[in-house]
Amino acid sequence: xxxxxxxxxxxxxxxxxxxxxxxxxxxxxxxxxxxxxxxxxxxxxxxxxxxxxxxxxxxxxxxxxxxxxxxxxxxxxxxxxxxxxxxxxxxxxxxxxxxxxxxxxxxxxxxxxxxxxxxxxxxxxxxxxxxxxxxxxxxxxxxxxxxxxxxxxxxxxxxxxxxxxxxxxxxxxxxxxxxxxxxxxxxxxxxxxxxxxxxxxxxxxxxxxxxxxxxxxxxxxxxxxxxxxxxxxxxxxxxxxxxxxxxxxxxxxxxxxxxxxxxxxxxxxxxxxxxxxxxxxxxxxxxxxxxxxxxxxxxxxxxxxxxxxxxxxxxxxxxxxxxxxxxxxxxxxxxxxxxxxxxxxxxxxxxxxxxxxxxxxxxxxxxxxxxxxxxxxxxxxxxxxxxxxxxxxxxxxxxxxxxxxxxxxxxxxxxxxxxxxxxxxxxxxxxxxxxxxxxxxxxxxxxxxxxxxxxxxxxxxxxxxxxxxxxxxxxxxxxxxxxxxxxxxxxxxxxxxxxxxxxxxxxxxxxxxxxxxxxxxxxxxxxxxxxxxxxxxxxxxxxxxxxxxxxxxxxxxxxxxxxxxxxxxxxxxxxxxxxxxxxxxxxxxxxxxxxxxxxxxxxxxxxxxxxxxxxxxxxxxxxxxxxxxxxxxxxxxxxxxxxxxxxxxxxxxxxxxxxxxxxxxxxxxxxxxxxxxxxxxxxxxxxxxxxxxxxxxxxxxxxxxxxxxxxxxxxxxxxxxxxxxxxxxxxxxxxxxxxxxxxxxxxxxxxxxxxxxxxxxxxxxxxxxxxxxxxxxxxxxxxxxxx
Numbered sequence: 001x002x003x004x005x006x007x008x009x010x011x012x013x014x015x016x017x018x019x020x021x022x023x024x025x026x027x028x029x030x031x032x033x034x035x036x037x038x039x040x041x042x043x044x045x046x047x048x049x050x051x052x053x054x055x056x057x058x059x060x061x062x063x064x065x066x067x068x069x070x071x072x073x074x075x076x077x078x079x080x081x082x083x084x085x086x087x088x089x090x091x092x093x094x095x096x097x098x099x100x101x102x103x104x105x106x107x108x109x110x111x112x113x114x115x116x117x118x119x120x121x122x123x124x125x126x127x128x129x130x131x132x133x134x135x136x137x138x139x140x141x142x143x144x145x146x147x148x149x150x151x152x153x154x155x156x157x158x159x160x161x162x163x164x165x166x167x168x169x170x171x172x173x174x175x176x177x178x179x180x181x182x183x184x185x186x187x188x189x190x191x192x193x194x195x196x197x198x199x200x201x202x203x204x205x206x207x208x209x210x211x212x213x214x215x216x217x218x219x220x221x222x223x224x225x226x227x228x229x230x231x232x233x234x235x236x237x238x239x240x241x242x243x244x245x246x247x248x249x250x251x252x253x254x255x256x257x258x259x260x261x262x263x264x265x266x267x268x269x270x271x272x273x274x275x276x277x278x279x280x281x282x283x284x285x286x287x288x289x290x291x292x293x294x295x296x297x298x299x300x301x302x303x304x305x306x307x308x309x310x311x312x313x314x315x316x317x318x319x320x321x322x323x324x325x326x327x328x329x330x331x332x333x334x335x336x337x338x339x340x341x342x343x344x345x346x347x348x349x350x351x352x353x354x355x356x357x358x359x360x361x362x363x364x365x366x367x368x369x370x371x372x373x374x375x376x377x378x379x380x381x382x383x384x385x386x387x388x389x390x391x392x393x394x395x396x397x398x399x400x401x402x403x404x405x406x407x408x409x410x411x412x413x414x415x416x417x418x419x420x421x422x423x424x425x426x427x428x429x430x431x432x433x434x435x436x437x438x439x440x441x442x443x444x445x446x447x448x449x450x451x452x453x454x455x456x457x458x459x460x461x462x463x464x465x466x467x468x469x470x471x472x473x474x475x476x477x478x479x480x481x482x483x484x485x486x487x488x489x490x491x492x493x494x495x496x497x498x499x500x501x502x503x504x505x506x507x508x509x510x511x512x513x514x515x516x517x518x519x520x521x522x523x524x525x526x527x528x529x530x531x532x533x534x535x536x537x538x539x540x541x542x543x544x545x546x547x548x549x550x551x552x553x554x555x556x557x558x559x560x561x562x563x564x565x566x567x568x569x570x571x572x573x574x575x576x577x578x579x580x581x582x583x584x585x586x587x588x589x590x591x592x593x594x595x596x597x598x599x600x601x602x603x604x605x606x607x608x609x610x611x612x613x614x615x616x617x618x619x620x621x622x623x624x625x626x627x628x629x630x631x632x633x634x635x636x637x638x639x640x641x642x643x644x645x646x647x648x649x650x651x652x653x654x655x656x657x658x659x660x661x662x663x664x665x666x667x668x669x670x671x672x673x674x675x676x677x678x679x680x681x682x683x684x685x686x687x688x689x690x691x692x693x694x695x696x697x698x699x700x701x702x703x704x705x706x707x708x709x710x711x712x713x714x715x716x717x718x719x720x721x722x723x724x725x726x727x728x729x730x731x732x733x734x735x736x737x738x739x740x741x742x743x744x745x746x747x748x749x750x751x752x753x754x755x756x757x758x759x760x761x762x763x764x765x766x767x768x769x770x771x772x773x774x775x776x777x778x779x780x781x782x783x784x785x786x787x
Contacts, residue, residue: 027054050284100185127171128240134163135237142230153224157209164229168202172236188385200419202232263335268300285350293343301334302349310341388422395739417738430723433770438716447709454695457678458713463659468619470666473595479515480576480592493589495521497548497581499541503529511593547582554580564590575628604703618642647673715776723766730762
């Protein structure tokens with residue numbers, strides 16, 4: 001981690017006047033206090049350090065650190081957060097704001113561990129809830145005011161004006177600001193239409209209320225010139241509601257990175273040069289420090305074991321379920337879990353250099369590099385906006401210059417009618433309504449879509465990359481079989497091995513013990529249990545000396561395993577882990593433990609092949625085991641022993657070949673590839689980070705859900721196209737009528753009231769059509785055995 005941007009010095013006199021927590025170690029930039037025993041005086045100034053190592057570096061060459069340290073008064077500002085647009089990743093700035101291209105709110109490039117309250121979300125909530133009652137009242141008055149007879153209609157217009165002012169000018173103010181920005185930036189978008197439509201309706205209604213005499217008698221209705229305050233109010237309230245839903249959904253896009261950041265422990269136990277141990281913040285750990293990792297604790301940083309041995313659970317990073325034995329000289333990865341023995345390690349990589357930090361960076365980059373969602377409404381929005389504004393302007397000039405008297409009044413009315421009928425309510429609802437219905441329908445079938453891009457892209461997928469553990473297989477070790485030798489039966493081999501393994505916390509041992517208990521075998525208590533060798537376990541059960549482990553342990557004890565070598569290799573070829581049992585240093589048998597393939601996997605792969613989808617396996621398991629599982633399932637392309645970066649490169653390689661790639665996985669090691677893929681698919685039985693990185697989650701962890709999701713994707717995209725067609729048909733028919741093109745032939749003019757009705761009908765048709773998705777037939781995920 002580069003600390004140079006945070007370094008500064010503070011002299012003793014300044015420290016007396018400031019919070020002691022504000023003091024910094026001039027070498028590493030860590031926070032220190034005046035109580036630190038590590039201090040040094042240089043040129044009359046006292047400097048405080050987090051450790052003797054930093055103090056020693058400073059004493060040797062203080063000018064090296066003072067030269068790069070800014071003055072105290074220049075240092076309080078931390079490095080600025082970079083903000084970017086989810087739709088346009090190339091937009092970056094050092095302060096919050098809106099995207100100049102699409103108007104979307106910018107968000108931090110890398111989120112903090114602690115999720116902060118979104119100030120815009122809070123602001124929009126206030127605007128929405130405070131003005132919602134006013135919108136309801138204005139709408140009720142507009143629809144039922146005449147029949148209720150509460151007020152004279154001219155008075156009612158003034159009441160509606162007063163109630164609409166805070167809705168339009170306060171609640172809707174951000175939309176007008178974005179609309180102006182879209183014009184200034186020459187990037188017309190939906191905000192341009194919303195601001196124009198609501199602004200035109202409001203301005204027209206204000207004029208009709210304040211100066212009704214300027215309108216011809218033909219525009220009098222029920223004792224007043226018709227006003228459309230309710231149109232502006234309802235559009236603004238609906239748009240605010242949509243923004244609230246969008247902001248809440250977007251706040252979850254950083255959950256994957258927060259989950260990753262949360263894996264690292266907050267402190268580490270450092271061993272000093274004098275042998276004393278102390279718990280220090282993780283940021284205070286330096287390269288070369290000796291750290292103690294006790295059983296049940298997380299490894300703080302990347303490093304090497306210098307003392308002790310233990311089984312370390314790396315599943316949170318690798319996704320593989322079996323702990324890995326670590327001995328002196330073995331590498332440790334930060335954020336992994338030490339399950340049993342005590343370890344002393346030497347730190348080698350800290351801060352941004354750790355494996356965890358690199359995975360965080362990969363996930364962040366993959367999320368930002370994904371092509372922004374190209375909704376069909378956005379593709380035509382710019383042309384549509386320019387076209388509508390142009391038509392409204394031509395209508396205004398045409399009627400003003402060549403229309404009957406009062407020509408400019410007709411010009412204003414018809415131009416407003418054009419803008420109102422073209423208001424993007426239906427256009428804005430066209431895709432979100434389909435997405436809302438589709439996501440709800442998918443949830444009832446155990447398929448969770450995170451965003452519209454996943455629904456749009458899933459139907460295009462032609463290549464699926466699958467992880468093995470937890471995706472194709474169950475993700476937990478299961479006892480497969482035991483084999484006896486030298487007079488020992490299979491049952492006796494299992495009983496002896498389970499008795500010995502009662503002293504072990506390894507998942508393989510737990511599978512063996514669980515299998516013995518399921519068979520009702522009586523287990524003896526082990527004595528002199530020893531698992532420090534890292535290649536197996538030894539102990540005494542009854543009067544027999546037992547040893548259970550791999551071939552290396554047997555060779556160490558001088559036990560000949562060749563009589564069962566053929567059987568052992570055959571089991572390994574089937575993807576099983578093999579352990580030999582020796583009794584009094586003589587081979588007694590072997591046991592096989594494997595991660596079983598899910599019962600639904602074969603059917604799922606068959607349906608994917610029918611859909612002409614290429615299936616590729618990529619797993620962190622050994623290549624022999626991976627090939628064995630691939631051969632059993634008919635998967636020809638298998639990649640074994642792959643790391644998170646390798647999976648990411650595989651996705652990018654296939655995308656470069658023109659493939660539309662989906663990635664299915666369940667582990668943290670899958671997170672970068674899940675985020676980079678065109679569609680990331682997470683197993684609901686996997687890690688939170690995998691689910692947060694993916695755009696699609698299969699709740700039951702059943703790959704057959706991909707076929708269900710694909711059917712839903714096809715139906716939803718078709719429905720979105722229909723909705724857009726409805727919206728544009730209304731505009732295609734209504735705009736010419738509103739512009740008065742039929743007036744010379746029929747004498748028809750479209751008043752703003754009819755324009756508002758047409759706008760409402762277009763919205764109703766879009767919503768009704770989207771609701772049809774609830775009845776669309778899709779392929780359900782059936783339990784195993786049903787066809």
